[in-house]
Amino acid sequence: MTQKHQDSTSKSPEVCSGHVAEDLAGIGRRSFIGALLGTGSLLIGAIVGTPLFRFVFFPVYAKSTSASWSDVGNIGEFETIDAPIVKTVTFAQHDGWREVVSTQSVYVSRDATGELQVLSAICPHLGCSVAWQASQGKFVCPCHGGQFKADGKHISGPPPRSLDNLKAQVRDGKLQVQFEFFRSNVPDRESLS
Numbered sequence: 001m002t003q004k005h006q007d008s009t010s011k012s013p014e015v016c017s018g019h020v021a022e023d024l025a026g027i028g029r030r031s032f033i034g035a036l037l038g039t040g041s042l043l044i045g046a047i048v049g050t051p052l053f054r055f056v057f058f059p060v061y062a063k064s065t066s067a068s069w070s071d072v073g074n075i076g077e078f079e080t081i082d083a084p085i086v087k088t089v090t091f092a093q094h095d096g097w098r099e100v101v102s103t104q105s106v107y108v109s110r111d112a113t114g115e116l117q118v119l120s121a122i123c124p125h126l127g128c129s130v131a132w133q134a135s136q137g138k139f140v141c142p143c144h145g146g147q148f149k150a151d152g153k154h155i156s157g158p159p160p161r162s163l164d165n166l167k168a169q170v171r172d173g174k175l176q177v178q179f180e181f182f183r184s185n186v187p188d189r190e191s192l193s
């Protein structure tokens, strides 16, 4: 009985080591295939995911812009002006996926050399709207009393710079402007659009 038990359970060392080697080879193959599949998945994920990531996160890194021309009026309307006149312009801003259409006031005036220019009506101090005071011959800001000459040059009060001069052109008989927002309360003009 004892002898029979020993015969059925004992194996030679060569047979055992052969099984171990086969097991190890199997594990090695499975690891290799697993690594191959993992790398393939990562590659496919990167190929598919990169454009998708850019598509989804485009609004986060896209710069808000309003670099389009807006009509201010017929150029003939401004050829003889000798004092600033206020106009309303409509412009579109593209902010990521959204297009926001806004209106803003601008002043058409003459610069120091007599050329037509278009000024933003936004006070460069804290963003109130300046108004041309014909009786005083200057722009006055209602918020903190900032004052500017007809050409937009800063005269007095807290604003750290003159009124912002906007890009303008004449096209097909129309005066056009590229409206921009600028950082408030800094001495040098810094575009935010």
Ligand code: FES
Pocket (backbone or CB within 6 Å): 123, 124, 125, 126, 127, 128, 141, 142, 143, 144, 145, 146, 157, 158, 159
């Ligand atoms: S906002 Fe114009 S002077 Fe302050």
